[in-house]
Amino acid sequence: MKSIYLLAAATLAALAVLVALPMAFVALQAVFPHLGEGSLRDPFGAWPATLGSPGTLSLIGGTLKLGLGVAAVSAAIGIPLGALRGLFRVPLARMWDLLFLVPFLLPPYIAALSWTMALQPRGYLEQLTGFNLGPLLFSPAGVTLAMGLAIFPVVYFAVSRSMAATGARMADVARVFGAGPWRAFVRVTLPLALPAIAASLLLAFTLAIEEYGVPAALGSQSGVAVLTTAIERRLADWPIDLPGASLLSLVLVALALTAYAVQRAALAGRGFETTTGKPAPLARVELGPWRAPVLLGFATVALIAVAAPLASMLAAALTRNVSGGLAAGNLTLANFAALFDARGDAWVALSTSLSLASGTALLAGAVGLLAAWCIAGRHVRGAALIDALALLPAALPGVVVGVGLILAWNQPFWPATPYGTWAILLLSYTCLLLPYPVRYVGAALAQIGANLEAAARVHGASAARALRRIVLPLVLPGLAASMLMVFAVASRELVTSLLLAPAGVQTVSIFVWRQFEQGSVGEGMAMATVAVAVSLLLMLGASGISRRQPR
Secondary structure, three states: OHHHHHHHHHHHHHHHHHHHHHHHHHHHHHHOOOHHHOOOOOOOOOHHHHHOOHHHHHHHHHHHHHHHHHHHHHHHHHHHHHHHHHHEOOOOHHHHHHHHHHHHHOOHHHHHHHHHHHHOOOOHHHHHHOOOOHHHHOOHHHHHHHHHHHHHHHHHHHHHHHHHHHOOHHHHHHHHOOOOHHHHHHHHHHHHHHHHHHHHHHHHHHHHHHOOHHHHHHHHHHOOOOHHHHHHHHHHOOOOOHHHHHHHHHHHHHHHHHHHHHHHHHHOOOOOOOOOOOOOOOOOEOOHHHHHHHHHHHHHHHHHHHHHHHHHHHHHHOEOOHHHOOOHHHEOOHHHHHHOOOOOHHHHHHHHHHHHHHHHHHHHHHHHHHHHHHHHHOOOOOHHHHHHHHHHHHHOOHHHHHHHHHHHHOOOOOOOOOOOOHHHHHHHHHHHHOHHHHHHHHHHHHHHOOHHHHHHHHOOOOHHHHHHHHHHHHHHHHHHHHHHHHHHHHOOOOHHHHHHOOOOOOOHHHHHHHHHHHOOHHHHHHHHHHHHHHHHHHHHHHHHHHHOOOO
């Protein structure tokens, strides 16, 4: 029993440092505006000025408007395509699944920069076709569309998997009893998929309100003002407003947690038992005369959401001068060659990101394994607290985590602090990405059960030894897959990198962002191309490993 409590205590300590401490300081700074001076005077003093400002109400309204708009775009694209993929035999179905993963893997800020290169005046689209869609891109509708095209795969995969699970069997039963095809879909198939649809749409909303890169890249020219960019400005522009940034961070967390609460309420009591316990084959229907229109629809979405931004990114990476346009004499590989110049900033940024991503994968994997083990087996009384702390980062926007770490570790009473070093980036990445290993390992533990570990304990093994010799080998495929995903996302994380990177430390995301600010578009897009390629390869590797997970 002693080793169990030692492992649980170590897990709680790690979660306290990674999650609880930064969030506690965000709350404290929001309540006590003079906390940085070591004083608790004037509690709630910043609230009237911040919350009562018309600008704050406009930020909250803009954030909600953007989130709802992105959810609507995701629904308009993801629900029809997901329903077709789940219920019908769509030609080239696996290829569409793979292609629709790309927008989700493409960092939103890179996608926004790619759309800028394609649609701006004298951009690639105008050079090729003569159409200028710059006014659309640099508008609230354009920002919403750009984010919706990046986030719709969340809805597509949720709907397609949900409808594939029930297939057309239940609708066929309804049709036997006289229902027409449309009525069977509306009265039977759609209600069965509603929990997945509601969950995915609320996830799309949450992802949209937490996003920083797209509003930062396009918002200033589009008239889009949201909480994430306002929080960053309060920390970056002089005079620095720590109480205001903290209070806006709490508002953003409240919006995200409200979305999750609505999601849970929408799913409560909406489970359905539709099988008899025996496996049933998927009953997908042939498309018949609708085959060509459906293929056209899938191809159109793939062209707009996947091919267009990737082509724009690659074109910019291969361009010598942006002003030279898409001319044969303006093409070059020099931007890629510069990335591997040992004397250049690009190589240093790439090396730093890969090192930080590796450390994040190891740290998140270790803490996630311990947390999932404590949660799944209910080995300790504090399992519920561990569960809450381990999954809380899923509802924390990156900008809030950055604010919390600044406030927590920039205090004079610490004898030593990671603030101002690369370690603060490691803490931020691990906090944000911790839910990946917790969920993957938790799913694996639920499949293998607790009897094997119990047998090891009966034969004299300690909890730590049973964890190392029994549990770890069995959950290793899921853990490895989650660590690859953590590595891929951490290697190009933007907002906390911009907030926390100390002087002289540059990551891939910071390098790309600053290259655009300085006008060195080609080298920035070359780095973005490398980052996307690495992320895609690692995600495919994670998918392959997870398929070999024991069942």
